[in-house]
Amino acid sequence: MKKKKRKILWFSTFITMTASVLTTIFGFALTNRLMYIQKKDDDFILDRELKANRFDENWYNHVKKDEFTIDSPNGYPIKGILLQPCPTKNTVIICHGVTENKINSIKYARMFERLGFNSFVYDHRRHGESGGKTTSYGYYEKFDLDAVVKTVRSVIGEDAKLGIHGESMGAATMILYAGTVGNHVDFYISDCAFSDFEELLRHIVKNSTRINPDIPIHLADFFIRFRDGYRFKHLTPKEAVKNIKKPMLFIHSIPDTFIPCKMTEEMYELKKGPKALKLFEMGAHAQSFNENPREYEETVREFLEKYILRF
Numbered sequence: 001m002k003k004k005k006r007k008i009l010w011f012s013t014f015i016t017m018t019a020s021v022l023t024t025i026f027g028f029a030l031t032n033r034l035m036y037i038q039k040k041d042d043d044f045i046l047d048r049e050l051k052a053n054r055f056d057e058n059w060y061n062h063v064k065k066d067e068f069t070i071d072s073p074n075g076y077p078i079k080g081i082l083l084q085p086c087p088t089k090n091t092v093i094i095c096h097g098v099t100e101n102k103i104n105s106i107k108y109a110r111m112f113e114r115l116g117f118n119s120f121v122y123d124h125r126r127h128g129e130s131g132g133k134t135t136s137y138g139y140y141e142k143f144d145l146d147a148v149v150k151t152v153r154s155v156i157g158e159d160a161k162l163g164i165h166g167e168s169m170g171a172a173t174m175i176l177y178a179g180t181v182g183n184h185v186d187f188y189i190s191d192c193a194f195s196d197f198e199e200l201l202r203h204i205v206k207n208s209t210r211i212n213p214d215i216p217i218h219l220a221d222f223f224i225r226f227r228d229g230y231r232f233k234h235l236t237p238k239e240a241v242k243n244i245k246k247p248m249l250f251i252h253s254i255p256d257t258f259i260p261c262k263m264t265e266e267m268y269e270l271k272k273g274p275k276a277l278k279l280f281e282m283g284a285h286a287q288s289f290n291e292n293p294r295e296y297e298e299t300v301r302e303f304l305e306k307y308i309l310r311f
Contacts, residue, residue: 030220031227035134039099039127046103052290054107059085070122070151072144076131080122080148082155083109089160091118093148093185095170097286098135101128107289108165111297115304117163120152124170137169137197138237139230142177149177149184161308163187168259168286172197172237175267179240187308188248189300192256192286195263197235203260241267247274247307249300253283253291276303 049055063085070078081102082091092112094105102121109119124141125132132140145164153162162185166174171193178188194200198217205213221232241248248271252264261279268277278299283291 030216031223034137034220034224035228037098037135040101042101042103042128045101049103049106054110054290055103056110059110060106068120068122068151070144070147072125072130072132072147074125074132074140074143076125078122078125078131078144078148079129080120082118082120082152083113084118085113086116086118088116088118089156090116090162091120091152091156091160092163092165092189093120093122093145093152095145095164095166095174096121096124096127097168097170098124098137099127100167103128104167108167111289111293111300112165114297115301116309117161118156120148122148124173134228135169136228136230137235138173138176139228139234141169141173142181145173145177146181149182153184161186163189163308165189165191166193167191168193172235175237175244176235176240178246179237179243183244183246185246187246187304188244189251189303190248190264190267191251191288192253192259193237193264193267194259195236195238195241195266198232200259200263201232204258207257238263238267238270241271244271245273247303248276249303250275250277251280251288251296251299252278253280253285253288255281255283256285258285274307276306 046055050057063083065084066082068080068082070080072078094108096102096104102123105121109121112119123130125144126135156162164174164185171190174188175190175193201217202213205211205216225231250264250268252261254261268275280288280292289296
């Protein structure tokens with residue numbers, strides 16, 4: 001009888017240990033996919049933008065520009081470039097999306113040039129030429145953006161107009177920065193930001209697998225806390241946007257299946273003070289400008305003329 005009990009105890013212990021090991025392996029695998037998300041190759045991005053005529057190499061080589069290395073408060077260098085094609089101090093900081101780099105931001109820099117603004121483009125942590133070991137979807141990136149804002153403001157002066165344009169994760173980073181860290185710029189343009197990272201993950205899991213998202217998301221949230229120092233609840237731009245008083249333009253494409261358009265609509269409703277919303281009929285995720293360049297630019301122009309350039 002005692003021998004039988006020992007076998008049951010041993011078997012129970014074995015099952016518990018095996019389950020713990022498998023859970024740990026699964027948790028590490030999930031968080032690895034988030035923390036070390038596969039980035040697009042820098043040469044691929046450059047080639048793509050050249051072929052699409054969104055990156056003018058001749059313009060880039062001859063435009064007045066200054067390269068910056070900014071010390072991140074998180075302990076690594078942030079690489080950026082101040083592009084100065086216009087005889088003005090008014091500037092827009094452009095935040096690219098996850099897996100991209102600052103070359104993807106040049107198309108917006110050319111748009112803002114036509115609208116009378118210079119631009120500062122930079123690589124987020126773990127992207128392009130910047131340092132940083134992990135991608136945190138806005139958690140650490142918002143502190144980097146704060147350092148970028150302070151640097152650019154010190155260069156252009158307090159009297160110049162300063163705005164931020166963000167795309168996808170860059171837009172979420174911008175909102176988290178403006179709503180929780182600082183609100184030291186004059187306007188914001190959010191293009192296809194997520195409103196709640198956990199909700200976004202649930203949406204992705206439901207649309208790409210048949211499994212219930214609860215267990216993998218809870219596991220990922222638990223492991224990301226210990227591996228990278230934050231929780232998914234810290235990535236909720238829909239809460240941060242409530243604190244933003246400066247003018248904000250929200251942009252999204254209705255066909256976007258990666259980050260649902262309803263997330264932008266939700267944040268637009270929560271935003272207090274001056275705001276505008278533009279939803280495009282054409283464009284997949286982060287393709288609003290690529291698919292609707294003229295209408296996109298006119299939307300930004302109208303927003304700037306209404307809230308910024310009239311002062």
